[in-house]
Amino acid sequence: MRTILPFGPQHPVLPEPIHLKLVVEEEKVVEALPNLGYVHRGLEKLTDIRDYNQMVNIVERVCGICSCIHALNFCEAVEEMMKIEVPQRAHFLRVMWSEIHRIHSHLLWLGLFADGFGFESLFMQLWRIRERSMDLMEATAGNRVVISTNIVGGVRKDITEEQKTWILAEIDKIEAEVRQVEKTLLSDYTVKSRCCGKGVLTKEQAHQLGAVGPCLRGSGWAQDARMTGYAAYGQLDFEPVVEHDGDSYARCVVRFREVYTSCDLVRQALAKLPGGELAAKFKAKPEGEVWRRVEQPRGELFYYIKGNGSKFLERVRIRTPTFANIPPLLAMLPGCDLADVPVIVLSIDPCISCTER
Amino acid sequence: MLANEQAVTVDTLIPECQTRFDAGLRLVGISAVEIKTDSTFDVLYHFDKDLQVSHLRLNVPKADAVPSISGVYFAALLAENEIKDQFGVNFQNIVIDFGCTLYLEPEVVKSPFCTFTFAKKDKVKEEA
Numbered sequence: 001m002r003t004i005l006p007f008g009p010q011h012p013v014l015p016e017p018i019h020l021k022l023v024v025e026e027e028k029v030v031e032a033l034p035n036l037g038y039v040h041r042g043l044e045k046l047t048d049i050r051d052y053n054q055m056v057n058i059v060e061r062v063c064g065i066c067s068c069i070h071a072l073n074f075c076e077a078v079e080e081m082m083k084i085e086v087p088q089r090a091h092f093l094r095v096m097w098s099e100i101h102r103i104h105s106h107l108l109w110l111g112l113f114a115d116g117f118g119f120e121s122l123f124m125q126l127w128r129i130r131e132r133s134m135d136l137m138e139a140t141a142g143n144r145v146v147i148s149t150n151i152v153g154g155v156r157k158d159i160t161e162e163q164k165t166w167i168l169a170e171i172d173k174i175e176a177e178v179r180q181v182e183k184t185l186l187s188d189y190t191v192k193s194r195c196c197g198k199g200v201l202t203k204e205q206a207h208q209l210g211a212v213g214p215c216l217r218g219s220g221w222a223q224d225a226r227m228t229g230y231a232a233y234g235q236l237d238f239e240p241v242v243e244h245d246g247d248s249y250a251r252c253v254v255r256f257r258e259v260y261t262s263c264d265l266v267r268q269a270l271a272k273l274p275g276g277e278l279a280a281k282f283k284a285k286p287e288g289e290v291w292r293r294v295e296q297p298r299g300e301l302f303y304y305i306k307g308n309g310s311k312f313l314e315r316v317r318i319r320t321p322t323f324a325n326i327p328p329l330l331a332m333l334p335g336c337d338l339a340d341v342p343v344i345v346l347s348i349d350p351c352i353s354c355t356e357r
Numbered sequence: 358m359l360a361n362e363q364a365v366t367v368d369t370l371i372p373e374c375q376t377r378f379d380a381g382l383r384l385v386g387i388s389a390v391e392i393k394t395d396s397t398f399d400v401l402y403h404f405d406k407d408l409q410v411s412h413l414r415l416n417v418p419k420a421d422a423v424p425s426i427s428g429v430y431f432a433a434l435l436a437e438n439e440i441k442d443q444f445g446v447n448f449q450n451i452v453i454d455f456g457c458t459l460y461l462e463p464e465v466v467k468s469p470f471c472t473f474t475f476a477k478k479d480k481v482k483e484e485a
Binding site: 293 | 378390432470
């Protein structure tokens with residue numbers, strides 16, 4: 001007999017509201033339908049009354065967890081439209097803050113994931129490690145989450161030589177502490193039994209359904225927007241983390257190993273950090289159309305921007321990674337046990353704040 | 358105009374999308390822009406293959422129907438429903454059509470991003 005069960009909008013594993021209508025037969029999910037709109041803010045429309053400089057602060061609030069990367073993408077799009085030459089130092093600092101943001105986002109998710117299947121002590125250990133990345137942001141930018149370091153033309157904050165030494169030491173500690181919990185998270189019997197073979201997204205499905213980020217790379221695709229070389233990534237050694245099983249465990253492993261990649265990228269960025277100006281001076285107004293994409297912790301973030309020669313942009317379109325990962329989620333759920341739904345939903349690292357903008 | 362952009366019409370949209378799907382292009386997203394000067398919409402479809410992005414541009418009068426590409430790219434369904442809510446673009450045959458209630462409450466009769474609507478005119482007339 002088929003029954004329709006509501007999952008969300010309020011659920012213990014969901015930090016933000018999304019509603020899934022689950023069609024179940026006995027204890028098996030047959031079909032899932034999404035329902036959004038509980039926290040929609042219409043931020044894209046604010047471009048009518050906020051100029052392009054003010055919009056940097058608006059897009060940062062699309063998502064708290066990856067605020068810096070939203071601002072980076074928006075600034076790069078406007079800079080491309082206005083043909084602004086950004087100083088090299090700013091490019092490297094943008095990479096540094098982006099990767100610290102990725103570390104804090106992945107550790108946040110790994111903690112929530114552990115919490116999702118009842119591993120409370122692991123959740124607390126991961127969040128304890130995460131505090132180091134929050135301290136790094138607070139010390140270098142003055143805030144723990146929405147750091148507001150990016151501006152059109154460059155960055156507004158700099159780091160001293162002493163801070164650079166301290167950041168490198170903290171990154172070493174983060175990596176060492178994450179390595180300590182690696183075996184607990186990735187080899188634990190309970191974790192594996194809750195994640196392996198659950199919510200499988202095949203390689204073909206991942207591509208056809210437009211999956212991005214760890215959802216795409218966990219299904220065997222070596223695709224990461226950082227490979228395009230935006231900001232200073234083109235001057236750093238970088239290989240995307242890829243897993244092939246396509247299940248919740250594979251997505252977890254991708255995020256876990258990406259913490260190491262991010263630590264390495266911070267080290268590289270600081271080793272190659274050039275001197276010079278922090279931001280370029282300019283006088284133009286944005287005109288024309290551009291698109292731009294960067295890699296957020298949750299996947300590819302795509303912006304389309306249209307300017308009309310005034311200080312107000314005509315259109316800012318934001319396609320966030322979770323928005324792209326919802327159709328793949330609808331393909332992961334059919335066939336799974338009802339008890340596995342919360343872990344599978346968490347495995348895409350859903351950010352509803354991003355999705356609804 | 359964007360690099361790697363191709364203009365399409367309502368008649369050629371689905372065949373062009375099918376060609377891209379068969380060639381292994383991933384749908385990145387769909388953007389809508391209100392063109393205030395001639396009362397039309399630009400609907401942009403963004404695709405990716407091997408980190409190369411290409412675009413299709415469809416320019417349609419505001420009230421005209423636009424065929425949904427969700428039959429080819431299932432992932433288009435959320436973007437099309439969102440644009441239908443926000444701009445009132447008249448997408449037809451979306452595989453899961455929320456009928457302008459993905460984000461909006463049923464009593465909202467105007468599209469908030471461009472104060473235009475096609476979808477609930479009947480309701481407005483009934484109420485009048």
